[in-house]
Amino acid sequence: MATPAESExxxxxxxxxxxxxxxxxxxxxxxxxxxxxxxxxxxxDRAVVHLQIPSTLLARPLDVLSExxxxxxxxxxxxxxxxxxxxxxxxxxxxAFAGFAMGALxxxxxxxxxxxxxxxxxxxxxxxxxxxxxxxxxxxxxVSSKVAFTASITFFPVVINTxxxxxxxxxxxxxxxxxxxxxxxxxxxxxxxxxxxxxLFASLxxxxxLSVIGAIVAEFVGATKGLGYLILQEMHKxxxxxxxxxxxxxxxxxxxxSWIIRVMARAALFWxxxxxxxxx
Amino acid sequence: MTTQGRARDVQVAGLSKTxxxxxxxxxxxxxxxxxxxxxxxxVSVVGASGCGKSTLMRIVCGLIAPTRxxxxxxxEVVTQPRDDVGxxxxxxxxxxxxxxxxxxxxxxxxxxxxxxxHEQRAQELLEMTGLTGFEGKYPFELSGGMRxxxxxxxxxxxxxxxxxLDEPFGALDAMTREQMNLELMRIWTETGATxxxxxxxxxxxxxLSDRVVVMTPRPGRIADVITIELPRPRSLKDYGSELFHGYxxxxxxxxxxxxxx
Numbered sequence: 001m002a003t004p005a006e007s008e009x010x011x012x013x014x015x016x017x018x019x020x021x022x023x024x025x026x027x028x029x030x031x032x033x034x035x036x037x038x039x040x041x042x043x044x045d046r047a048v049v050h051l052q053i054p055s056t057l058l059a060r061p062l063d064v065l066s067e068x069x070x071x072x073x074x075x076x077x078x079x080x081x082x083x084x085x086x087x088x089x090x091x092x093x094x095x096a097f098a099g100f101a102m103g104a105l106x107x108x109x110x111x112x113x114x115x116x117x118x119x120x121x122x123x124x125x126x127x128x129x130x131x132x133x134x135x136x137x138x139x140x141x142x143v144s145s146k147v148a149f150t151a152s153i154t155f156f157p158v159v160i161n162t163x164x165x166x167x168x169x170x171x172x173x174x175x176x177x178x179x180x181x182x183x184x185x186x187x188x189x190x191x192x193x194x195x196x197x198x199x200l201f202a203s204l205x206x207x208x209x210l211s212v213i214g215a216i217v218a219e220f221v222g223a224t225k226g227l228g229y230l231i232l233q234e235m236h237k238x239x240x241x242x243x244x245x246x247x248x249x250x251x252x253x254x255x256x257x258s259w260i261i262r263v264m265a266r267a268a269l270f271w272x273x274x275x276x277x278x279x280x
Numbered sequence: 281m282t283t284q285g286r287a288r289d290v291q292v293a294g295l296s297k298t299x300x301x302x303x304x305x306x307x308x309x310x311x312x313x314x315x316x317x318x319x320x321x322x323v324s325v326v327g328a329s330g331c332g333k334s335t336l337m338r339i340v341c342g343l344i345a346p347t348r349x350x351x352x353x354x355x356e357v358v359t360q361p362r363d364d365v366g367x368x369x370x371x372x373x374x375x376x377x378x379x380x381x382x383x384x385x386x387x388x389x390x391x392x393x394x395x396x397x398h399e400q401r402a403q404e405l406l407e408m409t410g411l412t413g414f415e416g417k418y419p420f421e422l423s424g425g426m427r428x429x430x431x432x433x434x435x436x437x438x439x440x441x442x443x444x445l446d447e448p449f450g451a452l453d454a455m456t457r458e459q460m461n462l463e464l465m466r467i468w469t470e471t472g473a474t475x476x477x478x479x480x481x482x483x484x485x486x487x488l489s490d491r492v493v494v495m496t497p498r499p500g501r502i503a504d505v506i507t508i509e510l511p512r513p514r515s516l517k518d519y520g521s522e523l524f525h526g527y528x529x530x531x532x533x534x535x536x537x538x539x540x541x
Contacts, residue, residue: 036361146342152377170373171373172369172373173375175369176367176369176373178343178361179341179343179361179365179367180387180390181363181390181391182359182390183363183390190375190390191375194375194377196303269378271376271377271418271419271420272376
């Protein structure tokens, strides 16, 4: 909000003002990580050869690459990736929506807070991995048990941040809404929700990472498809290069999913300090 | 300017407010405040910080309830915020994700579906405060003075007949502040609304007001009510006049007396 010593300047660049140097910056941003990657790959390869590490422990980078190429071409990797993606997607959606609804209930109503909060805390204390077998028992080896487990693991960060976000609203703003005679729903929908968005998106980024972990862990516990299942299968066959190929796919999937969340956050939070790239 | 609702008179009678501190003590913020504001009158309240002037303002707006006494607008006792009262806070309190225009339209958007006449009204208000061309900007793209002007437009959106301003220019630099004073005078003249203006600036209060209420702290009490008989229209030139100086020194005597006591 308005702080005292503010300059009279009207223009406020959305992005960093170093536009002239953008070209060089972008070049370095691509070149430097590429160099790092090449050095790491060479070191890795030399280490395997010189230390005579058996391929069952650590495969050479090129072997991993050819397994990756084969997996993609044969469609094996894509089939399993698709299964895992579905688990991640639905689990994330269910967990995030349930988490948001629970957070809103707890933050907005004293009754529901008193009735539910102790159980939330208690449930949060259970290591989620420990309940994965239950979901397999209840829902079987298919996608639904993975979705349920993923949802349960993404639920908490969203609950906690929704509560924190809804409580972060400036009391002055709420007072202003009262002066203009906003109803409770209007104050919630038009103001509190918006102020909670930065918190919500921060938790969604965490939840997205957790949902990939959730899907893989649930597949470890019991599955017939998916990347986690594939890792177990290849591990049993000591096909380390293929395990690495799956890890690369998982990393790429994670990067793309996080990027999607960040793009959404940027569009929704253009007004917020965190996205404006200027000190305030 | 579109027609304004009839100006309201405001009666403050026997008003007291005590707050409970966390240690369980009682602090008297206001004690036995009596004040009548005539319809269309511009009344300022000055006093050192902690004299309860903001508490008075919040009770008048219906945001908090008094411990004793009452506030009546046009004879109706205030128990909650009213439709016909416009409020400007010390901070502009704009919603950062809304454009200037949407911020101004917010009070009417809360009440009914947006219509062309609302948009036209917002446009007129922005024009009146020199913000034409900034409709599509966001608050973070504006200076402090411009934000406060948007906040004033928003307060005027639903055509209030009583305008309450709580140190609205306290966060602005001296030059912007003087300019805003002139604009507020013009707005007051154009709308004819009753104004209650809280400030800690003595010259500002004298320049703008029909009457200045001087408050002393702990407990908040009215020390004096001074009628300002400077001819209108007034301008910044009035700052230099003998009469102006007389008023400010009389008010400062009250305020200074407390600090020495």
